[in-house]
Amino acid sequence: MVETIQWTEDGVVMIDQTRLPREETYVTCRTYEEVAEAIRGMVIRGAPAIGVAAAMGVALGVLLSGEGDLDAQVEKICATLAATRPTEVNLFWALDRMKKLYASLRDRPLEEIRARLIAEAQQIRLEDIAINEAIGRHGAALVPDGRTVLTHCNAGALATAGYGTALGVIRAAVELGKKIDVFADETRPFLQGARLTVWELQQDGIPTTLITDNMAGHFLKSGRIGCVVVGADRIAANGDVANKIGTYSLAVLAKENQVPFFVAAPISTLDLTLAAGDQIPIEQRAAAEVTHVFGAPVAPPGVRVENPAFDVTPHRYVTAIITERGVARPPYTESLQKLALS
Amino acid sequence: MVETIQWTEDGVVMIDQTRLPREETYVTCRTYEEVAEAIRGMVIRGAPAIGVAAAMGVALGVLLSGEGDLDAQVEKICATLAATRPTEVNLFWALDRMKKLYASLRDRPLEEIRARLIAEAQQIRLEDIAINEAIGRHGAALVPDGRTVLTHCNAGALATAGYGTALGVIRAAVELGKKIDVFADETRPFLQGARLTVWELQQDGIPTTLITDNMAGHFLKSGRIGCVVVGADRIAANGDVANKIGTYSLAVLAKENQVPFFVAAPISTLDLTLAAGDQIPIEQRAAAEVTHVFGAPVAPPGVRVENPAFDVTPHRYVTAIITERGVARPPYTESLQKLALS
Numbered sequence: 001m002v003e004t005i006q007w008t009e010d011g012v013v014m015i016d017q018t019r020l021p022r023e024e025t026y027v028t029c030r031t032y033e034e035v036a037e038a039i040r041g042m043v044i045r046g047a048p049a050i051g052v053a054a055a056m057g058v059a060l061g062v063l064l065s066g067e068g069d070l071d072a073q074v075e076k077i078c079a080t081l082a083a084t085r086p087t088e089v090n091l092f093w094a095l096d097r098m099k100k101l102y103a104s105l106r107d108r109p110l111e112e113i114r115a116r117l118i119a120e121a122q123q124i125r126l127e128d129i130a131i132n133e134a135i136g137r138h139g140a141a142l143v144p145d146g147r148t149v150l151t152h153c154n155a156g157a158l159a160t161a162g163y164g165t166a167l168g169v170i171r172a173a174v175e176l177g178k179k180i181d182v183f184a185d186e187t188r189p190f191l192q193g194a195r196l197t198v199w200e201l202q203q204d205g206i207p208t209t210l211i212t213d214n215m216a217g218h219f220l221k222s223g224r225i226g227c228v229v230v231g232a233d234r235i236a237a238n239g240d241v242a243n244k245i246g247t248y249s250l251a252v253l254a255k256e257n258q259v260p261f262f263v264a265a266p267i268s269t270l271d272l273t274l275a276a277g278d279q280i281p282i283e284q285r286a287a288a289e290v291t292h293v294f295g296a297p298v299a300p301p302g303v304r305v306e307n308p309a310f311d312v313t314p315h316r317y318v319t320a321i322i323t324e325r326g327v328a329r330p331p332y333t334e335s336l337q338k339l340a341l342s
Numbered sequence: 343m344v345e346t347i348q349w350t351e352d353g354v355v356m357i358d359q360t361r362l363p364r365e366e367t368y369v370t371c372r373t374y375e376e377v378a379e380a381i382r383g384m385v386i387r388g389a390p391a392i393g394v395a396a397a398m399g400v401a402l403g404v405l406l407s408g409e410g411d412l413d414a415q416v417e418k419i420c421a422t423l424a425a426t427r428p429t430e431v432n433l434f435w436a437l438d439r440m441k442k443l444y445a446s447l448r449d450r451p452l453e454e455i456r457a458r459l460i461a462e463a464q465q466i467r468l469e470d471i472a473i474n475e476a477i478g479r480h481g482a483a484l485v486p487d488g489r490t491v492l493t494h495c496n497a498g499a500l501a502t503a504g505y506g507t508a509l510g511v512i513r514a515a516v517e518l519g520k521k522i523d524v525f526a527d528e529t530r531p532f533l534q535g536a537r538l539t540v541w542e543l544q545q546d547g548i549p550t551t552l553i554t555d556n557m558a559g560h561f562l563k564s565g566r567i568g569c570v571v572v573g574a575d576r577i578a579a580n581g582d583v584a585n586k587i588g589t590y591s592l593a594v595l596a597k598e599n600q601v602p603f604f605v606a607a608p609i610s611t612l613d614l615t616l617a618a619g620d621q622i623p624i625e626q627r628a629a630a631e632v633t634h635v636f637g638a639p640v641a642p643p644g645v646r647v648e649n650p651a652f653d654v655t656p657h658r659y660v661t662a663i664i665t666e667r668g669v670a671r672p673p674y675t676e677s678l679q680k681l682a683l684s
Contacts, residue, residue: 246556
């Protein structure tokens with residue numbers, strides 16, 4: 001199994017997700033700035049994986065801290081990492097966790113602070129794998145046997161420290177013996193579905209069919225899709241879900257065709273400080289992601305482009321939210337609060 | 343203005359739509375088989391343009407007919423052209439029109455038959471431009487002023503003999519002085535929106551923003567889209583519409599967000615022999631269109647692919663169908679029948 005991200009003596013090593021599946025290459029980030037750049041440039045992506053990367057970035061920054069006020073340096077490290085992907089709440093969750101640990105340690109010797117922060121980042125990575133396996137266990141029961149599961153983007157091992165959220169649910173359903181196959185949206189513009197989800201599921205031998213994003217509605221109408229399972233980048237207190245652009249459309253089309261629509265995400269994706277999804281900031285990315293595919297232009301020069309990386313799916317389209325602590329059902333304001341406190 | 347298709351002394355000349363916008367090159371088809379191949383390979387595409395190409399293909403085939411039974415040769419020419427794009431009813435409409443003319447002429451001298459078939463094909467081309475201008479006039483009134491029009495695929499000058507159906511409506515609205523801009527779905531896998539619609543509208547100076555297909559729902563929800571206008575490849579008697587894959591999703595998302603959804607198409611796109619859209623054959627195209635973009639692979643080798651070129655939008659999602667004879671409203675079984683007979 002490929003490792004998405006690892007702490008090594010050389011630095012933070014990530015598989016380069018901009019080059020998959022054509023090349024299986026690894027990037028070693030030797031400074032926290034390089035970690036931030038890897039997050040921004042989507043060498044690593046997926047909300048939980050970004051959380052792990054951010055934690056490792058803090059540990060790396062403190063490991064290499066210079067003379068002078070360490071508090072100020074930690075502040076700067078966290079601010080730099082926080083400025084990369086504004087929608088991803090797991091990023092802020094991981095930074096908060098590292099900041100709180102640092103605050104509890106700041107009177108300790110520097111070597112101890114460094115060792116504890118490194119251990120914490122590694123712990124976050126290990127916890128994430130265990131969390132995804134728990135999400136898989138809770139979600140597997142919801143997947144209709146003998147049918148096709150539709151997924152969008154990549155909420156797989158590559159989007160996490162391992163196993164995956166949405167793909168974790170699929171993997172766990174297969175492990176339960178359910179006879180399912182997967183339809184993977186290619187997920188323009190970055191093609192996470194075509195490049196990453198197909199590649200991951202091929203490695204696991206799970207039958208997968210690639211479709212373009214605009215075919216999903218046609219197949220939802222056809223009756224062959226038993227459920228949709230996607231990940232999430234931030235979930236508001238009322239159950240509104242920010243996830244990869246195109247998720248909202250899938251959710252509407254699933255509801256229109258009476259197909260269950262499931263969101264699989266760790267508790268760290270909940271942002272209970274936001275009452276509703278319209279308060280979630282939506283990252284706008286570069287036009288070139290839309291106008292070019294692997295460097296080749298697909299549109300005339302000079303065209304205006306919109307490139308929101310995420311959209312918000314109102315909770316009324318969400319059948320259930322699958323977390324490591326159990327499955328939340330509507331009304332989400334109550335069920336999510338209960339899981340968060342459990 | 344670029345010409346989509348023309349009859350010349352050298353053969354049938356088409357702008358090569360597989361190479362736009364990167365190269366503005368022309369293909370000359372010197373035999374009817376080459377016309378069939380150009381239709382199949384999408385050198386020319388768009389229902390009305392395919393109708394014109396098919397008519398010119400018949401004229402070219404008869405112009406170059408050999409010794410022996412001309413009836414049999416005409417039969418073979420039409421069968422070859424008919425076997426290219428099964429969903430496109432304008433193709434069959436044009437072939438029927440040429441066959442009927444041939445049947446009325448078959449006792450005439452060969453030179454006269456040839457001249458009349460060539461004139462008829464040229465007439466179909468000219469009629470198509472006039473039809474699109476009429477569609478534009480009827481449709482322009484429906485476009486909300488001061489808002490954004492969302493369109494899918496290319497139902498423009500390049501999809502017709504000129505002016506366009508959906509883009510004809512947009513052009514006519516601009517000519518009326520309406521202050522509108524356009525959002526163009528890129529329209530995977532063949533990228534007709536990114537490559538052709540953006541290019542056409544840039545040439546006309548109509549402000550256009552390119553989005554990926556999976557962003558359309560997000561913008562329909564945002565409130566900035568005043569209406570959706572698309573073309574059609576075949577319309578059943580009840581108003582169900584076959585059009586480029588992704589149209590169904592747009593229609594559902596438009597209805598969900600109370601945005602009017604208009605279909606612009608000539609009367610020749612009606613297939614009143616089919617009671618409903620589920621009887622429309624859906625063309626499946628090659629996997630390589632999905633797995634490769636301009637020759638570059640976007641997915642791992644060996645992946646399974648589905649590639650339906652069209653989907654069917656049930657009539658309940660269609661606000662109005664704009665034809666050269668006027669605007670049909672629900673119930674379509676009555677309104678379309680009335681327009682067809684008018």
